[in-house]
Amino acid sequence: DLDDDKLLVPVDISGAGDDFPTSHEDMTEKVGPKAAVEAIVAAAKLFETSQKKFKKDDRPIPMTVGEWLTTLAVDLGEGEEGAEEEELEGDEEEEPEEDEVE
Numbered sequence: 001d002l003d004d005d006k007l008l009v010p011v012d013i014s015g016a017g018d019d020f021p022t023s024h025e026d027m028t029e030k031v032g033p034k035a036a037v038e039a040i041v042a043a044a045k046l047f048e049t050s051q052k053k054f055k056k057d058d059r060p061i062p063m064t065v066g067e068w069l070t071t072l073a074v075d076l077g078e079g080e081e082g083a084e085e086e087e088l089e090g091d092e093e094e095e096p097e098e099d100e101v102e
Contacts, residue, residue, distance in 0.1 A: 004066030011043035012050045 013020055016039050021027045027036040051059055063071070 002065045004064060004069070006065045007062055008065060008068055009044065009062045010047055010051070010060035011040060012047040013039070013043045014050070015046045016043060 013022070020039065021030050024036070027039070031039065047060075054060070
């Protein structure tokens with residue numbers, strides 16, 4: 001529940017372990033507020049080195065909440081459109097089979 005102008009920064013939580021929570025609520029519940037903050041600071045430092053593993057165009061970048069929500073909506077919209085097109089293609093393929101049976 002952040003304002004659209006709040007800044008989000010990429011972090012790398014891979015060093016925190018596979019069972020480390022990904023939501024702030026779960027994080028503070030599991031390890032407590034102080035340890036959660038320490039883990040996020042460590043994850044930010046880890047990202048400083050691990051970001052080199054990404055191609056420049058694929059590297060996560062700092063962005064505002066508004067920018068992230070827009071990007072998310074576009075990404076989700078593209079996925080839904082592709083699924084609808086696949087469904088229509090599937091329907092078109094099925095229709096001739098039904099006609100052949102009659």
